Amino acid sequence: MSPTLPPRLSPLCPPGLLQEVALIYRKEARDLARDRHTVIHTVLLPLFLYPALVWGALQVVVYARGIEERLESRVLIAGEGEKSGFLEYLKARSDLKLAPVEKEIPAGLLKEPEETAREWIRGGSAHAVLWFEAGSPRLFFSAARDGSTKAKERLQKALEEFRRERLLAAVRSAGKDASLLEVVFDREEDLASRRELANYVAALILPLLMVVMTAMGALYPALDTTVSEKERSTLETTLVSPARRLSTVLGKYLAVVSFSLLSFFLNMASMAFTLLHLGDQLKLEGFSLGLGSALVIVLGAILLSLFLSAIMMLLGFIARSFKEGQAYLTPVYLVAVLPAILVSSPDVTLTPGLATLPLVNICLLFREALQGRFPALGMGLTLALSTAYAVLSLDIASRLLKREAFATGGGLSLAEVKAALWPGRKGDSMGGGELR
Amino acid sequence: MNPADGTLPATLSTKLVGIEATGLTKVFQDRRAGDVVAACGITFSSFHGEVLGLLGPNGAGKTTTLRMLSTVLRPTSGNAVIAGHEILTDAIGVRRSMGYLSSSTGLYGRLTPSETLEYFGHLHGLGGDALRERVGQLLEAFGISEFAGVRCEKLSTGMKQKVSIARTLIHDPPVLILDEPTLGLDILAASTMIRFIEDCRANGKCIIFSTHIMSEVERLCDRIAIIHKGQLCAVGTLEELRQKTGHHYMEEIFMSLVEARHSEPGNGEQRIKNGE
Numbered sequence: 001m002s003p004t005l006p007p008r009l010s011p012l013c014p015p016g017l018l019q020e021v022a023l024i025y026r027k028e029a030r031d032l033a034r035d036r037h038t039v040i041h042t043v044l045l046p047l048f049l050y051p052a053l054v055w056g057a058l059q060v061v062v063y064a065r066g067i068e069e070r071l072e073s074r075v076l077i078a079g080e081g082e083k084s085g086f087l088e089y090l091k092a093r094s095d096l097k098l099a100p101v102e103k104e105i106p107a108g109l110l111k112e113p114e115e116t117a118r119e120w121i122r123g124g125s126a127h128a129v130l131w132f133e134a135g136s137p138r139l140f141f142s143a144a145r146d147g148s149t150k151a152k153e154r155l156q157k158a159l160e161e162f163r164r165e166r167l168l169a170a171v172r173s174a175g176k177d178a179s180l181l182e183v184v185f186d187r188e189e190d191l192a193s194r195r196e197l198a199n200y201v202a203a204l205i206l207p208l209l210m211v212v213m214t215a216m217g218a219l220y221p222a223l224d225t226t227v228s229e230k231e232r233s234t235l236e237t238t239l240v241s242p243a244r245r246l247s248t249v250l251g252k253y254l255a256v257v258s259f260s261l262l263s264f265f266l267n268m269a270s271m272a273f274t275l276l277h278l279g280d281q282l283k284l285e286g287f288s289l290g291l292g293s294a295l296v297i298v299l300g301a302i303l304l305s306l307f308l309s310a311i312m313m314l315l316g317f318i319a320r321s322f323k324e325g326q327a328y329l330t331p332v333y334l335v336a337v338l339p340a341i342l343v344s345s346p347d348v349t350l351t352p353g354l355a356t357l358p359l360v361n362i363c364l365l366f367r368e369a370l371q372g373r374f375p376a377l378g379m380g381l382t383l384a385l386s387t388a389y390a391v392l393s394l395d396i397a398s399r400l401l402k403r404e405a406f407a408t409g410g411g412l413s414l415a416e417v418k419a420a421l422w423p424g425r426k427g428d429s430m431g432g433g434e435l436r
Numbered sequence: 437m438n439p440a441d442g443t444l445p446a447t448l449s450t451k452l453v454g455i456e457a458t459g460l461t462k463v464f465q466d467r468r469a470g471d472v473v474a475a476c477g478i479t480f481s482s483f484h485g486e487v488l489g490l491l492g493p494n495g496a497g498k499t500t501t502l503r504m505l506s507t508v509l510r511p512t513s514g515n516a517v518i519a520g521h522e523i524l525t526d527a528i529g530v531r532r533s534m535g536y537l538s539s540s541t542g543l544y545g546r547l548t549p550s551e552t553l554e555y556f557g558h559l560h561g562l563g564g565d566a567l568r569e570r571v572g573q574l575l576e577a578f579g580i581s582e583f584a585g586v587r588c589e590k591l592s593t594g595m596k597q598k599v600s601i602a603r604t605l606i607h608d609p610p611v612l613i614l615d616e617p618t619l620g621l622d623i624l625a626a627s628t629m630i631r632f633i634e635d636c637r638a639n640g641k642c643i644i645f646s647t648h649i650m651s652e653v654e655r656l657c658d659r660i661a662i663i664h665k666g667q668l669c670a671v672g673t674l675e676e677l678r679q680k681t682g683h684h685y686m687e688e689i690f691m692s693l694v695e696a697r698h699s700e701p702g703n704g705e706q707r708i709k710n711g712e
Contacts, residue, residue, distance in 0.1 A: 012561035012607060014532060023558050027547070034546040034587075233542035237603075240506050240536040241559050242528055404509055 020243050024251025025258075028225055032259055038220045042259045046213050046267035054274050072097045073151035076120050078113070079132035086137070089162045090130075095154055099126065113138060127151035195288055203370040207363040208340035209271070210264065214301060215336045217263020218256055218309045219329055225252040226316030227325040249313075249398040256313060260305040289370070296369035296379070303386040304362045308336060310393030317400040318417065339363050350378035358389050396421065451483035454611045454642020455505065459514035462500050462666075474500040476666045477514065482642050482659075484610065487633060489657030490646040491690065497666040498646040499538065502615045505644070506536040519610045519642075532560060535604030538615035545589030549580050549599040552588060553606050560607035574602040594625035601632060612636055612643045618652065630656055650686035662693050669693040 015023065032038045074097050077087060090096055117129035117140030128151035129140040141152040171178040229235040238248060289297070312329055319325035339360040342348070350364040361382040368375060399420040460478040463471045475497040482488040492498050503509040505516055507527040515522060521529030543552060553574060557567040575581045578598040583591060588599060597617070604612060614633065618626040633656060636643055647653060653660055653674075660677060662669040670677060670693050678684060681692040 012532075014561040015559065020559065023555065027544075027551075027555050030551070031544060031546050232545060233540050234544055235540075236508060236538065237541040237543070239508050240531055240541060241556060242531040242607075243559055244528060 014242065017244065017247055020247035021250045021254070024243060024247055025254045028252050028255035029258060032221050032224060032255055035220070035224055038224060038259060041220050042217045042263045043266060045216065046263050047270050049267075049270070051270060051274050051277075068146070068150060071147060071150065073127045073147070073154050074099060074125070075151060075155065076117070076126040076129045077132070078116065078129065079137070085166075086159070086162055087132075089165075090155075090158055093154075093158055096151075096158070114140070121145070121148055128155060130155065199288075199371050203367045204344050206271070206370060207343060207366040208337065209267070210297075210301065210366055211304065211336055211340040211359070211363060213267035214260050214264045214304050215308050215333050218260035218305065218312050219333060221256040221259040222309060222312035222316045223319075223322060223325045223329065225256060226313055227319040227322055230320070231322055245402050246398055249394070249401050253309060253313060253394060253397070256309040257305050260309050261301060264301045264305065290372060292374065293369040293372055296374065297366060299383070300362050300365045300369065303365075303383065303390070304359075306390035307358060307362070307386055307393065308332075310390045310397060314393050314397045314400065317397055335359075343367060349373075350375050350382070352377050352381055354378070355381035356385055358386065362386060451485065453481050453517075454484050455480075455482040455488075455516065455518050455644065457481070457501075457505065457514070457516040460501060460504050460511050460516060461513045462497075462504060462509060463512045473666050475504070478663070478668050479514075480661050480668065480671050482644055484642045485637060485640045486658040487637050487643045487645050487656055489653040489660045490644055490663060491648065491650070491653050491660055491686075492646075492663035493648055496648075496663045498648075498663055499615055500666075501663065502536075502538070502613050502644065502646055505530075506534065506613055507531055532607070533609055534611040534613055535607075535609040536613045536615075537600055537604045537617050539619050541600060543588040543596055543599055543603070546587055548585050548587055549575065549591070549602070550584040552599060553602055556603050557606045562607065570606060574605060578602050594621060594628075597621055597625060597629065601629070605636075610641060612641050614643065615646045616648070617645070618647065618649065650690065654686050662690060664694045664697060667697065669697040 073095060075090070077098050077100050087098070091098055113129075113131045113133075117126075117131070120126040120129055121140065121142050127141070127145070127147045131138040131140065139152060139155060142148040168178050229238060241248075243251075311332055315328040315332065316325050319328055336359055339357070340363045343360060343363045348354070348364065350361065350368050354364055355361045355378040361378070365379060365382050368378070400417070403416050403420055457478055457480050460475055461473070462475040463473050466472050478497075478501050480488070490498050490501065500509065504511045505518060505523065507523055507530050511523070515524050517523075518530045519533035521533055523530050544555075547555065550571060553571045554567060557563075557570060562570060572581075575584050578601065580595060580598050580602070583595060588596060591599065601617075604614075612633075617633075618629050621629060630652065633643060633645060637658075645652075645657060657674070659671060659673050661671045662677075670680065672680065674686070674689075677689050677693070681689045683689045683692055
């Protein structure tokens with residue numbers, strides 16, 4: 001059956017730039033919301049990862065700690081040196097099981113201390129060996145074995161307590177006042193409030209998680225809106241639409257940023273839920289954020305998302321296939337995580353110098369805000385430079401979209417990228433022109 | 437326009453020009469092969485109320501020519517005017533005035549036909565009741581109302597092609613550029629497509645129809661442009677081409693023109709080495 005065409009339309013009023021951007025954004029967002037990969041990585045993973053991960057990790061830690069606490073450290077006692085009552089003190093402890101060497105090894109077969117200790121610890125017969133010689137006793141253990149390290153810690157603790165008791169007894173028997181010694185040993189006070197401590201711990205961990213989730217939220221949408229269009233043969237459909245190239249890039253970009261931010265906020269919600277229910281076990285039960293800190297974190301998230309989305313889309317435009325796009329974007333993901341790891345050192349702060357480094361500055365901004373600190377110069381520089389980096393990346397992405405090699409479905413060569421960055425150079429006159 | 441002397445046949449001189457291409461040339465740079473001339477000096481005119489068939493084998497330069505007309509590619513030299521808009525200076529005006537369909541203009545798989553048409557309608561400046569009415573009319577006209585809410589990725593090839601055609605018509609463009617629109621379609625779907633093109637011609641649209649299927653050309657095209665190795669060999673009605681070559685059937689006409697062009701000195705060389 002032949003279609004009967006509908007009647008002619010009256011002249012149309014084309015949309016302006018902003019309307020076009022809004023139209024393309026709506027279409028891209030709807031398209032992405034129906035993509036399984038995007039939903040898994042942007043919505044489900046941030047939402048359920050933390051409760052599942054933290055709960056699972058805590059169960060493992062509690063179980064491992066229980067085993068460790070129940071474990072009895074087996075210590076081989078050897079040597080002929082003066083034991084000064086220390087051996088008797090050790091025997092009274094329930095967490096240590098002492099095995100005098102003469103009971104285990106006939107006197108004629110006893111080797112050198114190190115060799116004997118190595119054989120016993122490696123063979124699993126003892127966790128540690130305490131060898132009494134003239135002067136101080138020698139302690140042998142293996143740092144490569146958890147049980148041995150635990151035995152060493154227990155012996156060190158026992159020795160410390162033994163010394164303290166002996167010291168107190170000596171002072172008292174000499175008729176001196178021992179209160180000074182007791183004050184030194186007993187009265188330690190931590191001035192950090194529970195909130196400060198919790199926020200300090202959170203400031204070391206959370207920036208990394210924030211960067212990871214924001215990057216994960218941008219990854220699939222960035223690939224889907226760029227290189228996937230080539231694979232699905234919809235790129236030409238997009239390019240022959242009457243939309244301006246700039247509107248196309250901006251609409252796609254805003255969709256990627258939205259999904260990246262969605263991932264961030266879902267991640268935050270999930271984290272808040274986890275802290276609320278498991279915070280006490282994580283030493284984060286006093287964690288709280290002021291309004292100022294929350295606003296700075298939201299601002300940081302927006303900057304981070306703007307920057308990562310622009311970089312990822314830029315690489316997505318260059319890639320020839322989804323697989324190649326993934327190969328380009330995975331290193332970006334890893335590189336994005338590195339600054340977050342670097343700034344987890346407690347001594348690093350948001351100085352003007354560090355505020356010039358992309359990603360590092362935003363990670364530090366998160367950390368300062370989590371601890372309730374607001375260094376004005378560092379924050380101002382971070383805001384200005386991160387915005388500039390994002391605009392620059394977006395401008396390059398926009399120029400790449402105009403390259404013919406992209407329009408014809410191929411990947412962009414280095415020469416094409418150079419021509420996009422520096423138009424009008426030699427070699428750009430034929431074949432590799434710009435579209436409008 | 438006659439590529440030989442630049443004049444129009446008397447019968448066409450009073451018709452309204454939809455597409456006017458002048459010396460369209462496209463050279464691609466290739467590191468290994470040097471500069472590859474995909475289209476060289478393509479000059480023709482196409483009028484409202486006619487179907488101009490662009491006939492040529494695979495790799496002849498049809499798609500490159502049509503991509504230049506649709507502003508997806510920028511000509512290395514030459515220009516074209518489509519519905520009064522120059523491709524070099526008013527690309528958006530060109531895209532607003534034409535509907536472009538090719539094997540590479542796929543549908544957004546996760547959108548429904550209805551959403552697809554609404555999206556392109558909005559981009560072309562339609563909105564509100566006018567858009568809803570237009571979408572409804574097109575869905576009805578192409579028999580896809582039943583599938584209006586199904587994602588395009590789940591539709592059959594023929595149904596997808598109908599949605600694509602509806603997409604090209606959403607803004608009622610005066611010019612249609614159709615690059616091998618029957619490729620991959622079964623007989624029924626291809627036949628529907630042919631009749632759709634006939635209807636568009638009856639509605640006064642200017643249509644360029646690219647194909648390498650001779651029977652479609654004979655049945656549908658008012659005039660035929662034969663392209664081979666990036667060069668336009670001849671433009672004319674079927675009767676004019678018969679007279680020119682002395683052959684009756686399209687295959688024979690095509691072979692005759694291509695061989696004649698190939699034997700001319702300086703022709704048939706599509707690749708020009710850099711700097712030569």
